[in-house]
Each structure stands twice: as C-alpha cells, then as structure tokens.
Amino acid sequence: MMKINAAVCDDNAGSLRAVAGALSGIFGACGIDPDVDVFPSADALLRAAEQKRYKIAFLDIDMPGIDGIECGRRLRAAHADIEIIYVSAREERVFESFAVRPFAFVRKSHFLSDAAEAVRHYAATLSPDGSDKSISLSVHGGTVNVQLSDIVYFEGSGVYQQMHTKGSDKPVEVVSRMERLEEELAPYGFMRVHKGYLVNYAHIKRLDGQEVTVTGGEKLPLSRRKAPEIKKKYLEFGRKYGVLMV
DSSP states (O other): OEEEEEEEEOSOHHHHHHHHHHHHHHHHTTTEEEEEEEESSHHHHHHHHTTSOOSEEEEOSOOSSSOHHHHHHHHHHHOTTOEEEEEESOGGGTTGGGGGOOSEEEEGGGHHHHHHHHHHHHHHTBOTTSSBOEEEEEETTEEEEEEGGGEEEEEEETTEEEEEETTOSSOEEEESOHHHHHHHHGGGTEEEEETTEEEEGGGEEEEOSSEEEETTSOEEEOOTTTHHHHHHHHHHHHHHHTSOOO
C-alpha cells in the first residue's frame, strides 16, 4: 500500500480528532496508508514542516493567529509540491482560498462525502509509488518525461508546441499538434483557453474577460468568444478534480 505523510490542522479539538480519525479510512479505501500528524495551530504545523515533508495538508481556515489561508501560503512557499485541502464551515471564503491554489475545498457540513471525493481525485493523480503522474512527450532527438503537475501551459501552433513548466524560464519544444495534446491531457484538467494555448487548470490563478493569469504571474490571452464556456469548464474541472467543492 502506498504511504504518504499527511497533516491536519484545526484549532477546534473535536474537529481535529474527527477529521484525522476519518482520513485513515478514506485514504485506505483509495489504497493509501497515510501517516497523519495533527496540529492545533498553524504555528505548530509550520514548525513541524521545517523538519518533515508533508505530501498533503488538511487545513481549517478560521484559526487564531495565522489562519489557514496564510498557513497554506507559507507551506507552499517552503514546499511547492505540497497539496492543500481546506476543511471549513466558511464556504464564502472558498474564492479567497484560490490564491493558495488548493487541491480541494471540503465543507465541514458535508465532510465525509466531500473528503472522500477529494481523496479519490487526489489518489488518481499519484503513481503507484506515490509520486505525481508523469507523461512522455516527443522532443527533437527523443522523448522527455515530465510530471503533469509541473506543466503550466503549452503555447504554439502546427506540429511544434512550447511547453512551459513550473520553476523554469526556458520552454521545451514538444513535437505534437495542439489538438493531440488537448485530447490526451483533457482528462487531467488541461483546458484550451485560446487557439494557441493549452493550460493546466491547477496553475490558473485568475480568469477575467480578456486574459488568464497563471502561476508565476504570466498573463495569457483568453478567447473572448469562448470565455463563458472556459469559465464554466474551469469550475467543472474544480469540482471534478478537486479545486472547488461548494
């Protein structure tokens, strides 16, 4: 069974016990054996995260001192690959939490169903060894293997696309038509926001009428004609893959 380190943070002792207790069974049903650590405050979690790498963290939003959203920001700053799931009764703060790019927002009022769905989708993103899923892509002179979570977007036309990845300023030229990439990657939450751009929804930080802002602050064009459809699809991806559950 796959093993991962998980953290749960909630200032309410009853909620903390309930969430941590339920997660073992929820993860177990997905073939994952979690090592779950519990924390009554964001301070305690952040101190522990300096010594131990957590693959996923379940955070309450409303907490005294450092709240869950600020805690999520600090965890991401220290460990970019950690996944954040918010467990909160404050459903009106779901859009505020998007700044942290959470994997899911789980309602306390529907905890068991929302958490089970979120963990199922999370498990689907992992390879059998617990690492992120990857894809092999054709490049000049051979192939390159890249984790899907590292891909921010593809840009281009014809048979060559520029793949932009997290943490790299230099794109990789991929030999594939955009239509083929879109078909292959759509099941993993990639969406065509413009004729020449295929974007990983998990790296979208903002959508407005004319552009898409992605991780790193770069702004990409958004098809005006398709903007309503794209925004609808973004929310559907969120509900299906774990970014939004309200």
